[in-house]
Amino acid sequence: MPIGKTITLAHGAGGRASDELIREIILPALGGDPRSCLPDSVVLSNLGERLAFTTDSYTVSPLFFPGGNIGKLAVYGTVNDLAMSGAEPLLISLGLILEEGLEIDLLRRIIEEIGEATKETKIRVVTGDTKVVGRGAVDKIFVNTSGIGALPAFIGRIAPNQARPGDVALVSGALGDHGIAVMAAREKLSFTSNIKSDCAPLHTLVATLLRAAPHTRCLRDPTRGGAAATLNEIARASRVGIELDENAIPVHREVMGLAELLGLDPLFLANEGKLIAVVPEEEAEAALAALREHHLGFESNIIGKVTSDHPASVVIKTTMRTHRVVEYPAGELLPRIC
Amino acid sequence: MPIGKTITLAHGAGGRASDELIREIILPALGGDPRSCLPDSVVLSNLGERLAFTTDSYTVSPLFFPGGNIGKLAVYGTVNDLAMSGAEPLLISLGLILEEGLEIDLLRRIIEEIGEATKETKIRVVTGDTKVVGRGAVDKIFVNTSGIGALPAFIGRIAPNQARPGDVALVSGALGDHGIAVMAAREKLSFTSNIKSDCAPLHTLVATLLRAAPHTRCLRDPTRGGAAATLNEIARASRVGIELDENAIPVHREVMGLAELLGLDPLFLANEGKLIAVVPEEEAEAALAALREHHLGFESNIIGKVTSDHPASVVIKTTMRTHRVVEYPAGELLPRIC
Numbered sequence: 041m042p043i044g045k046t047i048t049l050a051h052g053a054g055g056r057a058s059d060e061l062i063r064e065i066i067l068p069a070l071g072g073d074p075r076s077c078l079p080d081s082v083v084l085s086n087l088g089e090r091l092a093f094t095t096d097s098y099t100v101s102p103l104f105f106p107g108g109n110i111g112k113l114a115v116y117g118t119v120n121d122l123a124m125s126g127a128e129p130l131l132i133s134l135g136l137i138l139e140e141g142l143e144i145d146l147l148r149r150i151i152e153e154i155g156e157a158t159k160e161t162k163i164r165v166v167t168g169d170t171k172v173v174g175r176g177a178v179d180k181i182f183v184n185t186s187g188i189g190a191l192p193a194f195i196g197r198i199a200p201n202q203a204r205p206g207d208v209a210l211v212s213g214a215l216g217d218h219g220i221a222v223m224a225a226r227e228k229l230s231f232t233s234n235i236k237s238d239c240a241p242l243h244t245l246v247a248t249l250l251r252a253a254p255h256t257r258c259l260r261d262p263t264r265g266g267a268a269a270t271l272n273e274i275a276r277a278s279r280v281g282i283e284l285d286e287n288a289i290p291v292h293r294e295v296m297g298l299a300e301l302l303g304l305d306p307l308f309l310a311n312e313g314k315l316i317a318v319v320p321e322e323e324a325e326a327a328l329a330a331l332r333e334h335h336l337g338f339e340s341n342i343i344g345k346v347t348s349d350h351p352a353s354v355v356i357k358t359t360m361r362t363h364r365v366v367e368y369p370a371g372e373l374l375p376r377i378c
Numbered sequence: 379m380p381i382g383k384t385i386t387l388a389h390g391a392g393g394r395a396s397d398e399l400i401r402e403i404i405l406p407a408l409g410g411d412p413r414s415c416l417p418d419s420v421v422l423s424n425l426g427e428r429l430a431f432t433t434d435s436y437t438v439s440p441l442f443f444p445g446g447n448i449g450k451l452a453v454y455g456t457v458n459d460l461a462m463s464g465a466e467p468l469l470i471s472l473g474l475i476l477e478e479g480l481e482i483d484l485l486r487r488i489i490e491e492i493g494e495a496t497k498e499t500k501i502r503v504v505t506g507d508t509k510v511v512g513r514g515a516v517d518k519i520f521v522n523t524s525g526i527g528a529l530p531a532f533i534g535r536i537a538p539n540q541a542r543p544g545d546v547a548l549v550s551g552a553l554g555d556h557g558i559a560v561m562a563a564r565e566k567l568s569f570t571s572n573i574k575s576d577c578a579p580l581h582t583l584v585a586t587l588l589r590a591a592p593h594t595r596c597l598r599d600p601t602r603g604g605a606a607a608t609l610n611e612i613a614r615a616s617r618v619g620i621e622l623d624e625n626a627i628p629v630h631r632e633v634m635g636l637a638e639l640l641g642l643d644p645l646f647l648a649n650e651g652k653l654i655a656v657v658p659e660e661e662a663e664a665a666l667a668a669l670r671e672h673h674l675g676f677e678s679n680i681i682g683k684v685t686s687d688h689p690a691s692v693v694i695k696t697t698m699r700t701h702r703v704v705e706y707p708a709g710e711l712l713p714r715i716c
Binding site for chain 1: 432
């Protein structure tokens with residue numbers, strides 16, 4: 041039976057059509073053997089003493105945008121959550137929720153993007169699940185990936201509550217590209233055609249950083265809520281203040297221009313290929329040099345320092361030499377950003 | 379700031395409102411400390427040599443039905459997928475996709491059901507993710523859970539391709555309750571009020587079975603596609619035939635009645651608290667006795683045998699002494715059954 045051009049409810053029924061969908065579309069695009077299967081549950085051996093475990097659902101709209109798509113996001117996002125624990129990404133699960141009527145060609149393109157992203161990051165899809173819901177019960181396709189990674193023995197505790205006064209905060213590149221790229225794609229703002237999502241897997245950048253700064257205290261990727269949310273979380277969890285230097289925060293000129301036009305602050309825009317690190321002062325220069333040598337970190341910068349003043353809040357020294365508080369984002373800039 | 383009565387896009391934005399939702403609704407319902415958090419990624423130590431890993435998304439409609447709800451399903455379903463590998467369930471992730479406008483009280487009830495189900499099964503929610511999408515982009519709430527379990531050292535390979543001619547097939551109770559209960563709740567068929575979903579966690583039943591039948595070849599829970607899909611998968615994967623005895627297949631009278639009325643075969647109806655086991659003939663009686671002693675297995679029965687005849691297909695001896703083929707389900711009986 042040919043697979044047809046659109047998803048039907050039968051593709052989620054757990055019978056012959058489900059089986060065909062997995063064998064003809066999903067497994068080949070993932071680079072797997074179509075005679076094998078993607079089991080409900082898989083047995084894994086000898087993963088290591090300490091593992092990291094994470095989950096994320098992806099609902100981004102539109103599905104394809106300059107610089108990325110929901111497939112890449114679903115792999116890179118979960119790779120990045122593992123990497124932020126200091127873990128090496130190993131395995132990933134793939135949960136698909138499909139709308140009846142979804143074009144098979146669109147699904148195939150998305151799964152091919154997932155397949156390429158898993159090859160690039162050397163993470164293996166080992167278990168999966170596909171549900172189909174009636175028209176209108178979901179917007180085209182949502183993807184969940186959960187990931188397992190292994191922690192190297194030498195890694196200490198990296199967590200948002202580990203920052204200490206005197207530490208230094210770094211960012212691995214320019215902020216806000218993903219937020220502006222998705223917004224522009226959704227609103228069809230043609231004049232922003234140069235801005236691409238920064239969507240990228242950060243595990244090798246993290247490995248590079250940790251070799252240079254083995255006492256790294258905090259690592260986070262500033263996605264939803266942007267750097268403002270990430271830095272506030274660190275300040276709250278560690279009960280420290282964070283002081284940023286506005287001039288030191290890298291933002292691409294086009295992003296800054298559009299953000300000003302729209303009344304947005306790049307610190308609040310989502311990123312999908314940047315990390316924020318807090319490291320001890322004595323490792324800061326080595327950390328910066330290591331990040332800048334990596335192709336994903338060449339625009340890295342030291343953006344601020346951790347203080348014992350004004351605990352649990354983030355302030356920024358503006359170009360006018362005044363200080364203002366960087367609020368913990370309260371509302372929603374842009375839904376379905378990831 | 380009070381949490382309000384309905385979900386807003388801000389609850390998914392990764393900032394203050396997301397944080398409040400997690401601390402005020404999700405963590406307390408899960409029995410967690412609201413001063414803690416449900417991290418993007420968690421580090422785990424010493425889980426064991428061999429792990430099982432699984433994922434499932436839950437889209438059932440209606441959200442509450444006789445005998446169960448989406449919260450219980452999301453925990454039990456993933457516990458059961460782990461149990462079918464022979465694993466002891468340890469840890470679970472919780473990915474929520476919420477529709478803008480969802481009532482907070484409904485969300486709280488669902489998370490409380492998840493919390494109770496995790497307590498009952500002693501599985502721990504260790505990482506989570508919450509997305510909110512605009513009205514109409516998802517039907518109220520979809521839940522993804524991914525699970526990690528540990529395999530006892532003595533367990534051999536349990537997989538759909540391990541059945542051999544001479545083996546015996548067992549079912550742990552009456553078939554079709556979940557399918558009929560959800561259908562009745564959705565269609566508001568009041569005359570079916572006695573039928574409840576069999577929704578239950580099967581890990582202790584599996585542990586009981588494996589002690590009695592340590593050479594168990596295959597274990598599956600017949601969910602979507604019912605026993606027909608499960609048995610056909612085993613027959614295909616093992617390249618064996620399976621012969622069922624119609625008189626031996628347990629089905630509750632009300633389920634049989636309604637299935638006949640609707641022209642449905644209970645073998646094709648979904649279950650959420652039953653397992654099908656294939657065991658060597660010499661362990662079959664011990665397996666049956668062990669299953670029947672367990673409160674979730676008192677209606678267990680031997681339903682058929684594995685043959686070298688007609689490989690990759692399932693046949694049934696009817697009460698009329700004729701044989702008919704049990705097809706691999708091709709279409710969709712009932713979408714959003716789990």
